[in-house]
Amino acid sequence: MTGFSLSGLSASFDGERVIGPLSLDVKEGERVALVGKSGAGKSTLIKLIHDRVDGHSALVPQDLGLVNALPVFHNVFMGQLDRHSAWYNLATLVRPFSSDKDAVRELLKELSMAEKFWTPTASLSGGQRQRVAIARAAYRNAELLLADEPVSALDGPMAHLVMKTLTQRFTTAVIALHDVDMALTYATRIIGIQDGQIALDEASERLRPADIMQLY
The missing domain is CATH 3.40.50.300 (P-loop containing nucleotide triphosphate hydrolases)
Incomplete structure (x- = not known):
């Protein structure tokens, strides 16, 4: 649609x-x-x-809806959370698959955020947090x-x-x-x-x- x-x-x-x-x-x-x-x-x-x-749709809400306790990678990965099984999502929380890491890294590079891949989201600036929410929406495809x-x-x-x-x-x-x-x-x-x-x-x-x- x-x-x-x-x-x-x-x-x-x-x-x-x-x-x-x-x-x-x-x-x-x-x-x-x-x-x-x-x-x-x-x-x-x-x-x-x-x-x-x-x-x-892919949504970027005004409040961003990020999980502060998780790093940037996991916040972006959440864009496809509902497209995977529970075991896959749990495995990703512990040890992400290379294909997902590569896809998220490419997105973050496009948004000049590649160096923040494993940074806790809570420590980011307002503008950086906004870009994480945008990357999550883009990752939803x-x-x-x-x-x-x-x-x-x-x-x-x-x-x-x-x-x-x-x-x-x-x-x-x-x-x-x-x-x-x-x-x-x-x-x-x-x-x-x-x-x-x-x-x-x-x-x-x-x-x-x-x-x-x-x-x-």
């Missing part, structure tokens, strides 16, 4: 509507950037999509990426490196981005969220930064 068509996307917290109800159609090959100010509902929408596509502010802790050059990696590795993507220029550079379609509803839906080539800034 790469593209999807979902309706009735809605969420409320403490009796207050946060997102929707809305429908969203994403075609295979589209790279969609969700934009809008903090609290508009972007993160909630990412979670709703992830729940509805039933495991067919899904065709659909769902990512919530995946480059928020990265500086300019590293943010561009990561976005290039993501667009090369995933056929279809929905990415919540606060950086308008980054959204226009790497997305093919911009969806603006305002007060839990879609306030803008346009091909990125038809938009200027000023068109998007009206949402903020």
Whole structure:
């Protein structure tokens, strides 16, 4: 599953509507950037999509979801945890197989993290932790990426490196981005969220930064 068509996307917290109800159609090959100010509902929408596509996506949540006690390798390997038997995963925890180590090392090299292979995740910087979560998503080998502010802790050059990696590795993507220029550079379609509803839906080539800034 790469593209999807979902309706009735809605969420409320403490009796207050946060997102929707809305429908969203994403075609295979589209790279969609969700934009809008903090609290508009972007993160909630990412979670709703992830729940509805039933495991067919790779997720980079805003809280990253890393296991601090484990090294970088094992956190990345978790991207395929559900694709192996319990004995295989247990063996990997104790003594990883060469094929898995090679695959993870290649990914980390692509993200300029190769030297952190066995580093405990708890000791990493915010930007490094973000790249571990991105490597885990890429290691999942899904065709659909769902990512919530995946480059928020990265500086300019590293943010561009990561976005290039993501667009090369995933056929279809929905990415919540606060950086308008980054959204226009790497997305093919911009969806603006305002007060839990879609306030803008346009091909990125038809938009200027000023068109998007009206949402903020």
